[in-house]
Amino acid sequence: xxxxxxxxxxxxxxxxxxxxxxxxxxxxxxxxxxxxxxxxxxxxxxxxxxxxxxxxxxxxxxxxxxxxxxxxxxxxxxxxxxxxxxxxxxxxxxxxxxxxxxxxxxxxxxxxxxxxxxxxxxxxxxxxxxxxxxxxxxxxxxxxxxxxxxxxxxxxxxxxxxxxxxxxxxxxxxxxxxxxxxxxxxxxxxxxxxxxxxxxxxxxxxxxxxxxxxxxxxxxxxxxxxxxxxxxxxxxxxxxxxxxxxxxxxxxxxxxxxxxxxxxxxxxxxxxxxxxxxxxxxxxxxxxxxxxxxxxxxxxxxxxxxxxxxxxxxxxxxxxxxxxxxxxxxxxxxxxxxxxxxxxxxxxxxxxxxxxxxxxxxxxxxxxxxxxxxxxxxxxxxxxxx
Amino acid sequence: xxxxxxxxxxxxxxxxxxxxxxxxxxxxxxxxxxxxxxxxxxxxxxxxxxxxxxxxxxxxxxxxxxxxxxxxxxxxxxxxxxxxxxxxxxxxxxxxxxxxxxxxxxxxxxxxxxxxxxxxxxxxxxxxxxxxxxxxxxxxxxxxxxxx
Numbered sequence: 001x002x003x004x005x006x007x008x009x010x011x012x013x014x015x016x017x018x019x020x021x022x023x024x025x026x027x028x029x030x031x032x033x034x035x036x037x038x039x040x041x042x043x044x045x046x047x048x049x050x051x052x053x054x055x056x057x058x059x060x061x062x063x064x065x066x067x068x069x070x071x072x073x074x075x076x077x078x079x080x081x082x083x084x085x086x087x088x089x090x091x092x093x094x095x096x097x098x099x100x101x102x103x104x105x106x107x108x109x110x111x112x113x114x115x116x117x118x119x120x121x122x123x124x125x126x127x128x129x130x131x132x133x134x135x136x137x138x139x140x141x142x143x144x145x146x147x148x149x150x151x152x153x154x155x156x157x158x159x160x161x162x163x164x165x166x167x168x169x170x171x172x173x174x175x176x177x178x179x180x181x182x183x184x185x186x187x188x189x190x191x192x193x194x195x196x197x198x199x200x201x202x203x204x205x206x207x208x209x210x211x212x213x214x215x216x217x218x219x220x221x222x223x224x225x226x227x228x229x230x231x232x233x234x235x236x237x238x239x240x241x242x243x244x245x246x247x248x249x250x251x252x253x254x255x256x257x258x259x260x261x262x263x264x265x266x267x268x269x270x271x272x273x274x275x276x277x278x279x280x281x282x283x284x285x286x287x288x289x290x291x292x293x294x295x296x297x298x299x300x301x302x303x304x305x306x307x308x309x310x311x312x313x314x315x316x317x318x319x320x321x322x323x324x325x326x327x328x329x330x331x332x333x334x335x336x337x338x339x340x341x342x343x344x345x346x347x348x349x350x351x352x353x354x355x356x357x358x359x360x361x362x363x364x365x366x367x368x369x370x371x372x373x374x375x376x377x378x379x380x381x382x383x384x385x386x
Numbered sequence: 387x388x389x390x391x392x393x394x395x396x397x398x399x400x401x402x403x404x405x406x407x408x409x410x411x412x413x414x415x416x417x418x419x420x421x422x423x424x425x426x427x428x429x430x431x432x433x434x435x436x437x438x439x440x441x442x443x444x445x446x447x448x449x450x451x452x453x454x455x456x457x458x459x460x461x462x463x464x465x466x467x468x469x470x471x472x473x474x475x476x477x478x479x480x481x482x483x484x485x486x487x488x489x490x491x492x493x494x495x496x497x498x499x500x501x502x503x504x505x506x507x508x509x510x511x512x513x514x515x516x517x518x519x520x521x522x523x524x525x526x527x528x529x530x531x532x533x534x
Contacts (some may be wrong), residue, residue, distance in 0.1 A: 101395075146486075146487065146489075149486045149509070150404065150457070150486055152487065152509075153407075153507065153509055154404070154406040156509060156510075156511070157410055157511045157514065158406065158410075160511040160512070161413065161511060164511075189509050197422075273397075
């Protein structure tokens with residue numbers, strides 16, 4: 001037994017039932033900065049921060065009488081070790097109880113997880129910062145668009161009052177100037193409304209459900225009934241899957257894509273095809289049209305907020321539609337992209353998670369033997385006994 | 387004693403901090419069916435003083451209806467609404483929220499505080515005129531108001 005501990009590749013120690021260190025291998029000695037002579041016979045608490053001494057002593061005694069002969073220490077929280085020089089560092093500890101003729105011993109395997117803890121801490125900090133800055137951006141867009149409405153309404157309303165009540169007192173230039181002001185205010189109003197819309201596009205996880213894509217598509221088409229009838233658009237789709245998503249937002253996504261396909265069409269009849277392809281566990285949903293297409297160098301730009309590729313005389317709109325689509329696709333954990341070739345129309349595709357991909361089954365599919373984390377060890381124990 | 391209009395004139399209290407909006411509402415009400423007197427106050431504290439006839443508003447009439455903006459300095463619209471609707475002598479005055487906000491949370495909160503009606507101020511002047519005309523028509527000719 002002593003020999004075995006001495007040759008372990010990871011830092012290991014053997015502790016007797018009184019909690020005294022019987023043997024520590026060289027990795028363990030290096031880890032804590034002691035020599036063998038200094039450590040042998042010491043209580044194991046010498047290696048942990050003094051604040052946790054009492055708790056550790058109780059846990060140690062309990063472990064000797066526990067049913068389970070193996071255990072990870074500190075599962076779900078970080079355990080700290082204390083070096084000879086007083087510095088503390090996070091460790092992972094695996095314990096095995098061994099019965100011998102000299103009484104029970106505990107073999108401890110020790111891993112210094114400073115690097116891992118530091119990495120996950122910095123990741124946590126970054127994630128928190130990102131979440132905060134996202135929330136601030138959301139707040140900013142919302143407040144800005146809200147508060148901008150008020151003065152804008154003043155500008156546009158009083159311009160209109162001027163136009164209605166004083167046109168006959170102004171010369172042609174005066175009338176034209178007011179007309180420009182009214183139009184500018186009207187366009188700004190649309191921009192602000194769109195920005196407000198965009199900033200409100202957020203939803204919690206519990207608004208996600210199983211959504212048959214065909215249902216979302218049908219609802220989008222229903223909302224666009226008059227537009228579709230006016231241009232006699234030919235819209236067809238192949239069999240479509242059920243995905244995990246926010247129904248209202250998926251409707252919105254299809255509505256924007258279909259109305260774009262109809263709007264940016266030079267052919268006599270807009271032709272729109274919706275299809276779904278499997279890509280690993282995900283679905284790729286594509287909306288293909290016979291419209292005017294997008295130049296290759298503009299394909300990435302079209303998803304930006306207020307990005308327009310045409311003048312207001314050519315095509316109306318603020319350029320928020322695809323930005324909203326992008327935001328919806330991304331908030332569903334997917335991506336969105338555009339493809340367009342010469343005279344081939346445009347295909348917008350986005351990925352969606354299948355409906356059954358909820359959190360629990362995913363965990364179940366994880367291989368039992370992956371990694372050495374405490375959770376997995378416990379899982380494999382549960383499996384073995386169950 | 388309340389200074390009551392005996393000639394059928396309707397007293398409207400407009401709680402609105404933007405003078406431009408006060409003017410626009412006045413303009414819109416010019417075309418209303420019912421003769422009305424528009425009393426405008428620019429913040430929540432003044433609104434409550436007016437309603438309770440305190441300070442400079444000691445002779446103020448009891449309004450038949452309150453048009454209340456939500457974004458107000460110091461005391462916001464919802465706070466005033468809550469005070470009106472928890473005051474035994476004031477709570478039967480219909481309060482119409484008239485605001486630029488179309489935020490569903492604002493709408494919900496206002497009705498939770500017993501607003502009688504929530505109206506979004508439209509951007510377009512012509513639509514705003516139409517909305518004021520409809521408020522006038524509904525509250526002063528279709529609906530019956532309680533005796534003051």
